[in-house]
Amino acid sequence: MDTGKRVAGIVVAGGRGSRLGGPPKQWRDLGGMTVAGRAVEALARAGLSPLVLVHPASEAAEAAQLRPGLLLVPGGATRSDSVRAGLEALAADPPDLVLIHDAARPCATPALIARVVAALDDSPGAAPALPVTDALWRGGSIVEGTQARDGLWRAQTPQGFRFDAILAAHRAHPGGAADDVEVARAAGLAVAIVAGEEDNIKVTHPGDLERAARILEQRMDVRMGNGYDVHAFGPGDHVTLCGVRISHSQGVLAHSDGDVGLHALTDAILGALALGDIGQHFPPSDPQWKGADSTLFLRHAGALAREAGYRVSNVDVTVVCEAPKVGPHVPAMKQAIGQSLGLTPDRVSIKATTSERLGFTGRREGVAALATATLVSA
Numbered sequence: 001m002d003t004g005k006r007v008a009g010i011v012v013a014g015g016r017g018s019r020l021g022g023p024p025k026q027w028r029d030l031g032g033m034t035v036a037g038r039a040v041e042a043l044a045r046a047g048l049s050p051l052v053l054v055h056p057a058s059e060a061a062e063a064a065q066l067r068p069g070l071l072l073v074p075g076g077a078t079r080s081d082s083v084r085a086g087l088e089a090l091a092a093d094p095p096d097l098v099l100i101h102d103a104a105r106p107c108a109t110p111a112l113i114a115r116v117v118a119a120l121d122d123s124p125g126a127a128p129a130l131p132v133t134d135a136l137w138r139g140g141s142i143v144e145g146t147q148a149r150d151g152l153w154r155a156q157t158p159q160g161f162r163f164d165a166i167l168a169a170h171r172a173h174p175g176g177a178a179d180d181v182e183v184a185r186a187a188g189l190a191v192a193i194v195a196g197e198e199d200n201i202k203v204t205h206p207g208d209l210e211r212a213a214r215i216l217e218q219r220m221d222v223r224m225g226n227g228y229d230v231h232a233f234g235p236g237d238h239v240t241l242c243g244v245r246i247s248h249s250q251g252v253l254a255h256s257d258g259d260v261g262l263h264a265l266t267d268a269i270l271g272a273l274a275l276g277d278i279g280q281h282f283p284p285s286d287p288q289w290k291g292a293d294s295t296l297f298l299r300h301a302g303a304l305a306r307e308a309g310y311r312v313s314n315v316d317v318t319v320v321c322e323a324p325k326v327g328p329h330v331p332a333m334k335q336a337i338g339q340s341l342g343l344t345p346d347r348v349s350i351k352a353t354t355s356e357r358l359g360f361t362g363r364r365e366g367v368a369a370l371a372t373a374t375l376v377s378a
Contacts, residue, residue: 005096007117008163009043010052010086011036013063013103014075025203026055026103027062031216032313032376035203037066038106038216043158045309046113048099054086067306068342080177084170087163094163100180101158104203107215108158110309115194116160124165125184128196129153155179156196165189221377223310227267229260229278232366239367241319241326242350243295243336248324252367255284259294261317261350264371265337266294268315269301272375273308298340310375312341316349321367326352 013026013036026036033041036053043051050071055063057074064072073089075082083100090098097120099113112128119126132154136147159180161169166180169187177183181191199215201208233239236251242261252258266278275281282289282297305312315337319326326333334348341348355362 007048007097007099008050008052008090008095009040009048009158010054010083010090010098010100011039011043011103012075012079012082012086012100013039013053013055013059014079014082024056024059025209027059028203028209030106030209031213031220033311034062034066035106035209035212036063036103039101039103039108040067040070041306041309041311042106042108042110043099043101043113044306046110048113050090050095052086052089053103054082065342078175079179080170080173080175080183083180083183087167087170090163091167094167096163097160098163098166099158099160100166102202105157105200106203106212107197107199107201109197109200112197112200113158116158119192119194120160120162123192124189125159125161125181125191126194127159127181127191128156128200129193130156130196130198153193154196155181156200156202159191161189219377221310222313223272223375225268225270225272225373225375227264227269227271227371227373228368229263229267230360230366230368231258231260232360233364239324240294241324241329241367241369242317242333243298243340244329244332246324246326246329256282256289256292256297257294260367260369261319261333261371262294262298262337264369265315265317265373266297266301268371268373269298269305269312269375272373273301273304273310275304295336295340298337302341305375310377312343313374313376314347314349315341315343315371315373316351317369317371318351318353319367319369320353320355320361322354322357322361322364326350 027034052071054073054075073085116126132149132152136149137143138145169183173183231252231254233250234253239248240257240259330350333350334345337348360366
């Protein structure tokens with residue numbers, strides 16, 4: 001989404017989800033990511049930057065696991081307080097526009113977000129909504145009356161605004177608003193209604209998690225890629241494999257640090273994205289990559305996956321060499337790769353094998369690695 005303007009996003013994750021039961025709903029698993037994580041990724045996939053997550057102060061650890069580069073802001077006692085905290089965090093370097101999104105809405109699409117942003121060309125505020133089509137009743141356990149549905153809408157998020165206008169509106173508001181449209185209207189701002197989406201549900205009741213999972217599954221796109229790399233041994237006293245320095249009687253001949261494991265894995269992710277190979281992104285002829293830490297290459301590939309709307313689901317690396325011994329270093333390798341890609345250790349596989357003394361690896365002339373990466377649409 002190229003608007004020529006800076007469009008920031010704020011995800012509000014302060015709710016407790018008491019109607020859902022169990023742990024806070026924003027941290028519940030939804031197809032391998034948390035509910036809040038999917039809400040954040042929805043804005044990221046649409047190109048919004050920077051992204052702010054407003055979270056309960058007691059849940060900073062959960063918030064920190066969502067996405068690299070996410071600006072984390074402790075929330076307030078009410079939703080209005082939390083949104084204002086997020087806006088104030090952006091005020092020092094204000095964007096042109098800001099979209100404010102509920103963490104409990106994990107299924108927003110790039111098309112929906114683009115409609116909200118486009119509407120801000122002609123209005124200081126814009127929000128998605130769906131017209132009420134069902135008959136409306138008033139009452140408790142019995143029907144006591146009916147309510148006309150003409151002109152009624154079901155509000156959704158993200159709700160978008162020109163940044164300076166909504167910041168001023170929140171600063172002037174006494175608090176207690178149901179949403180940011182109410183705050184904006186209290187300040188005299190016009191808010192355009194744009195077409196919402198039936199699938200942009202708010203996770204509130206127990207069945208909503210299952211429904212959200214079905215919606216996301218229908219959209220899911222799975223990609224796989226393979227990578228291979230080899231380096232010859234040369235003078236030196238160590239090799240770097242899968243992000244871990246290992247003492248050895250030789251080093252490797254390479255332009256960067258020669259980490260065949262990370263090079264193969266980087267190529268696997270780039271292959272899944274159909275974006276060429278590591279040499280195209282980091283040419284060995286370029287002196288700036290001389291001796292470079294290969295985690296830089298891997299993080300770059302992971303960032304490209306996120307920008308394309310994918311998350312790395314799991315990776316599998318096989319190192320082929322007679323020496324050094326890889327097994328003792330596997331836990332550290334899994335941690336290093338996990339940190340670079342935002343994966344837990346159970347989604348990182350590291351294996352080692354020999355070539356039964358056959359070929360260049362069998363003659364101890366070098367080391368090789370093969371890797372596979374699975375990417376899933378976020």
